Amino acid sequence: MQLIFDHINYVYSRGTAYERHALKDISFSIKKGEFIGLIGHTGSGKSTLVQHMNGLVKATSGSIYFNGDDIYASDYKLRDLRSKIGLVFQYPEHQLFETTVFKDVIFGPNNLGLDRLEAELRAYEALKMVGIGDDLLDASPFELSGGQKRRVAIAGVLAMRPEVLILDEPTAGLDPKGRDGILEQIKKLHEESGITIILVTHSMEDIANYADRIFVMNRGELVMNQPTKEVFSRYKELEQMQLAAPQVTYVMNAIKERGINVPTDVTTVAEAKAEILKLFHRMG
Amino acid sequence: MIRDITIGQYYPTDSILHRLDPRVKLVGTILFIVSLFLFHSFYGYIAVTIFLASVIKLSKVPFRFIVKGLKAVVIILLFTVFFNLFLTPGEPIFQFGIIKITDEGLRSAGFMAIRLTYLILGSSLMTFTTTPNQLTDGLERLMRPLRHIKVPVHEIAMMMSIALRFIPILLEETDKIMKAQMARGADFESGGILKRAKSMIPLLVPLFVSAFRRANDLAMAMEARCYRGGEGRTKMKPLKYSGRDYISYLVLLIYLGAVITSRMLENLL
Ligand SMILES: Nc1ncnc2c1ncn2[C@@H]1O[C@H](COP(=O)(O)OP(=O)(O)O)[C@@H](O)[C@H]1O
Ligand SMILES: [Mg+2]
Numbered sequence: 001m002q003l004i005f006d007h008i009n010y011v012y013s014r015g016t017a018y019e020r021h022a023l024k025d026i027s028f029s030i031k032k033g034e035f036i037g038l039i040g041h042t043g044s045g046k047s048t049l050v051q052h053m054n055g056l057v058k059a060t061s062g063s064i065y066f067n068g069d070d071i072y073a074s075d076y077k078l079r080d081l082r083s084k085i086g087l088v089f090q091y092p093e094h095q096l097f098e099t100t101v102f103k104d105v106i107f108g109p110n111n112l113g114l115d116r117l118e119a120e121l122r123a124y125e126a127l128k129m130v131g132i133g134d135d136l137l138d139a140s141p142f143e144l145s146g147g148q149k150r151r152v153a154i155a156g157v158l159a160m161r162p163e164v165l166i167l168d169e170p171t172a173g174l175d176p177k178g179r180d181g182i183l184e185q186i187k188k189l190h191e192e193s194g195i196t197i198i199l200v201t202h203s204m205e206d207i208a209n210y211a212d213r214i215f216v217m218n219r220g221e222l223v224m225n226q227p228t229k230e231v232f233s234r235y236k237e238l239e240q241m242q243l244a245a246p247q248v249t250y251v252m253n254a255i256k257e258r259g260i261n262v263p264t265d266v267t268t269v270a271e272a273k274a275e276i277l278k279l280f281h282r283m284g
Numbered sequence: 285m286i287r288d289i290t291i292g293q294y295y296p297t298d299s300i301l302h303r304l305d306p307r308v309k310l311v312g313t314i315l316f317i318v319s320l321f322l323f324h325s326f327y328g329y330i331a332v333t334i335f336l337a338s339v340i341k342l343s344k345v346p347f348r349f350i351v352k353g354l355k356a357v358v359i360i361l362l363f364t365v366f367f368n369l370f371l372t373p374g375e376p377i378f379q380f381g382i383i384k385i386t387d388e389g390l391r392s393a394g395f396m397a398i399r400l401t402y403l404i405l406g407s408s409l410m411t412f413t414t415t416p417n418q419l420t421d422g423l424e425r426l427m428r429p430l431r432h433i434k435v436p437v438h439e440i441a442m443m444m445s446i447a448l449r450f451i452p453i454l455l456e457e458t459d460k461i462m463k464a465q466m467a468r469g470a471d472f473e474s475g476g477i478l479k480r481a482k483s484m485i486p487l488l489v490p491l492f493v494s495a496f497r498r499a500n501d502l503a504m505a506m507e508a509r510c511y512r513g514g515e516g517r518t519k520m521k522p523l524k525y526s527g528r529d530y531i532s533y534l535v536l537l538i539y540l541g542a543v544i545t546s547r548m549l550e551n552l553l
Contacts, residue, residue, distance in 0.1 A: 016349050017296050056463045079469060087467040095464040097489035107486065111469030142493070156468055 008062035037211030086162030092153030147178030306422025420445035438514025
């Protein structure tokens with residue numbers, strides 16, 4: 001197990017009128033190389049949860065283990081942890097600050113204390129990975145389009161070469177093309193380098209397309225932790241948490257209700273297409 | 285972290301103080317601050333301390349929450365104490381080389397520290413118990429007579445309410461950006477002054493950018509809703525004094541009387 005949460009609780013602004021029990025007794029473990037989807041209604045605690053993973057927020061109670069080490073041990077170096085668990089915040093483009101794209105991306109590697117050549121190499125490589133071309137390296141990050149800014153910000157985290165990459169709603173506010181572009185890059189990265197991915201999103205379609213396993217958060221509790229298909233087969237429960245299954249799952253269920261025998265555990269458009277074609281072949 | 289700074293925030297509970305008319309609280313705060321600088325004696329301190337303690341008790345804001353706000357200004361406090369302590373001329377009670385502490389210095393440092401602390405406590409108590417909207421309504425109303433001498437009262441009040449509203453937003457934003465940069469290995473805590481100042485750049489640049497963006501959005505939203513200043517504008521909840529407000533004014537008067545009397549007694553003795 002690469003990352004283990006053991007009975008984690010977190011309370012914001014303890015002892016004031018703003019007190020908020022944001023995480024309630026959360027336990028799970030994640031293996032190296034998994035692709036986890038994290039879903040939940042707004043305010044369910046997703047962002048709080050991922051900020052625990054790299055030690056930015058310290059749990060009120062409970063323990064976290066990364067590669068077997070207790071991250072709350074007094075001699076544990078949280079900065080090392082942060083370089084191994086890369087966290088891309090919601091709206092990461094708001095953290096850009098340098099005069100050029102390249103300088104911004106190299107900020108992370110420089111903080112790791114790498115020598116110049118190595119740092120530059122990593123920054124360059126990360127920009128390539130997110131599809132930012134050489135022509136933009138010297139541009140000001142503030143001149144870029146929304147989607148490009150987002151890519152640069154993601155590169156800023158990738159350049160640290162993390163073992164785990166967490167993305168908090170990386171596609172929020174992007175157009176469909178920018179969205180698919182970023183997700184495809186992440187998928188490629190996952191397949192090629194075997195990096196563990198944790199993707200927070202509101203799009204059930206995205207989750208269905210990419211994740212192996214889904215965590216469902218509801219009011220600070222981890223209510224489901226199962227393979228993708230099993231979670232979406234419980235879509236009635238998801239709806240009660242103001243979530244849903246992918247649109248195609250509903251389509252397949254509707255077809256089935258009309259008395260046509262199709263499987264209803266379909267979650268992606270590609271699968272649905274295959275099933276429907278199969279049906280036509282059967283019917284001749 | 286940075287969100288622990290509670291100064292200027294509103295603390296939602298239901299207390300007599302929360303229900304008072306904002307004008308009473310504004311006038312009360314000003315009177316309180318004036319009273320802090322009126323007296324020099326021990327008795328004065330007792331009067332002020334009793335007053336402040338009872339108001340804190342009435343406000344139902346937890347003491348811990350109020351004290352947290354003080355943390356943010358500890359540096360200013362220390363500076364004042366330091367200068368008063370070492371730079372006040374008079375009878376030395378302790379001397380070491382050029383460092384000299386005088387009796388007068390000790391006294392004025394102590395008094396100054398108490399005054400500043402009380403000043404901050406008193407004024408933050410106002411913001412704890414008054415929403416920014418109420419505060420500006422009250423201010424606008426109190427300053428209304430100034431319109432006759434062409435003071436843009438409404439505009440000033442609006443600016444103030446926006447500024448107040450932005451404090452928590454910007455604190456939250458600072459917290460977020462700080463975390464985001466820490467996730468990229470930034471270190472805001474260690475190193476000498478120069479290194480620390482430099483480490484602030486990744487925090488300050490995005491913060492400014494975001495402040496301008498927010499200001500721009502807000503201006504746009506106001507224009508879209510046809511905001512065009514105070515001319516002919518009416519209030520959804522016009523301010524109206526009730527019984528408890530008159531009683532509070534009376535209490536304030538008595539308090540002021542007590543402080544002035546103690547001041548006069550000082551002069552006599
Ligand atoms: N810095 C904070 N201070 C106080 N409460 C917070 C803070 N951040 C989030 N919360 C509260 O904690 C809960 C979980 O928030 P969050 O983790 O951001 O949810 P999500 O990312 O799922 O939308 C929410 O109710 C939110 O209001
Ligand atoms: Mg969130």
